[in-house]
Every structure is written in C-alpha cells, then in structure tokens.
Amino acid sequence: MALDRWIALVLLGVCLIYGYTAWFTMDADLAPFMRRNPIWPSTFPKVLSVLGAVAALVILLGLEGPQKPPKAGDIDYRRLGDYKIGQAALLLGLMVGYALLLRPAGFLVSTTSFLILGSVILGERNWPVMIGVAVVATGAIWYLVQEVLGIFLRPLPMFMGV
Structure with missing residues (x-):
C-alpha cells in the first residue's frame, strides 16, 4: 500500500476516535439549558470528524481520480532521507x-x-x-x-x- 493510503488509514482512525468522543462523550456534562440549543460545543468537532473521515476514505479507497505524474516541487516519499x-x-x-x-x-x-x-x-x-x-x-x-x-x-x- 502506498504511503498516502497508510497516512489516510491513520487519519481515518484518528477521525473515528475524535468522532466517537464528539458524538458520545462531549455532551454528557452539558447544562440542561444548553441541551435545547441548536448548536452545541460539540457541533464543530462532529463536523470535523465526519469531513475528515470522508476525506480519508476517499484517499483510502482510491476515489480521488487519476494519478498525475509528480512535479518538480512535489514530495517524493521514496526519497524522505533527502528532506530535513x-x-x-x-x-x-x-x-x-x-x-x-x-x-x-x-x-x-x-x-x-x-x-x-x-x-x-x-x-x-x-x-x-x-x-x-x-x-x-x-x-x-x-x-x-x-x-x-x-x-x-x-x-x-x-x-x-x-
């Protein structure tokens, strides 16, 4: 598996853990008057976790479209030792x-x-x-x-x- 897919797999795991925290544990200690609000403190983390998981799945499943040849300034994962x-x-x-x-x-x-x-x-x-x-x-x-x-x-x- 290519390096970008390994990174996407790790990010998918992070997004799933972050999403679990946002969906199930963040709102447990909310005050009663805040539970009726349309936007909770966990709204932005929920959106981030879903968008991150979708982006990671797109890369992991190879749905990002045809691969273009690397340009001169692109990072080549086969030459990581050349970077700082x-x-x-x-x-x-x-x-x-x-x-x-x-x-x-x-x-x-x-x-x-x-x-x-x-x-x-x-x-x-x-x-x-x-x-x-x-x-x-x-x-x-x-x-x-x-x-x-x-x-x-x-x-x-x-x-x-x-």
Missing part, C-alpha cells in the same frame, strides 16, 4: 516542550524561548532581530489575550507567585 527530517523532528519536540512548560515557566518565558529556539532550528542567526521579534511578539500576544480578551495567562514562572 531532523529539523522537523526538533521542531515537533520543541512544540511538545513548549506545551509542557507553558504553565510552570509562564507564558512570557516559554513563548519567548520557543520563538527564539524555533528560529535557531530553522537557521536564523541574526540574534538581535531574532530576540527583538520574539520579545515584541510575545508581549503583544500576552497583552491582547490578557488585557483585551480578559483571559488569564500566567505571565511569569510559578515560583514567582504570579
């Missing part, structure tokens, strides 16, 4: 680390560190610009979420007591 898989894996690891450190390290520290390390992984070496952009972007996002939207984000690490 290490950079992609490092970025994925950095994203996981960011998610794990967001609460204990605080938004400002973890987001600034994520942006700086991510740009280093991608090859940026202009340190003043890199640090400046990371600090300004992190501060602007924190201000918009905290002050404008009113959503609390722990700005500093937990041991600082904020």
Whole structure:
C-alpha cells in the first residue's frame, strides 16, 4: 500500500476516535439549558470528524481520480532521507516542550524561548532581530489575550507567585 493510503488509514482512525468522543462523550456534562440549543460545543468537532473521515476514505479507497505524474516541487516519499527530517523532528519536540512548560515557566518565558529556539532550528542567526521579534511578539500576544480578551495567562514562572 502506498504511503498516502497508510497516512489516510491513520487519519481515518484518528477521525473515528475524535468522532466517537464528539458524538458520545462531549455532551454528557452539558447544562440542561444548553441541551435545547441548536448548536452545541460539540457541533464543530462532529463536523470535523465526519469531513475528515470522508476525506480519508476517499484517499483510502482510491476515489480521488487519476494519478498525475509528480512535479518538480512535489514530495517524493521514496526519497524522505533527502528532506530535513531532523529539523522537523526538533521542531515537533520543541512544540511538545513548549506545551509542557507553558504553565510552570509562564507564558512570557516559554513563548519567548520557543520563538527564539524555533528560529535557531530553522537557521536564523541574526540574534538581535531574532530576540527583538520574539520579545515584541510575545508581549503583544500576552497583552491582547490578557488585557483585551480578559483571559488569564500566567505571565511569569510559578515560583514567582504570579
């Protein structure tokens, strides 16, 4: 089986699990007044799970139409070693680390560190610009979420007591 069909099979499994969660478990704890609403919190996940499952089935069953020859810029799964898989894996690891450190390290520290390390992984070496952009972007996002939207984000690490 081709790589695209294996990926479609994995995505179909993810969509089925996501759909089961959306259809059967998300709405169990709804307040009584919300049960009469036409749109529930699970409406968008239900739509996503159905559309994702249909798209995965189209690819899995080969219904997407005739195959076109690959173009010069297309990814060739037979040459995956030629691509920068290490950079992609490092970025994925950095994203996981960011998610794990967001609460204990605080938004400002973890987001600034994520942006700086991510740009280093991608090859940026202009340190003043890199640090400046990371600090300004992190501060602007924190201000918009905290002050404008009113959503609390722990700005500093937990041991600082904020």
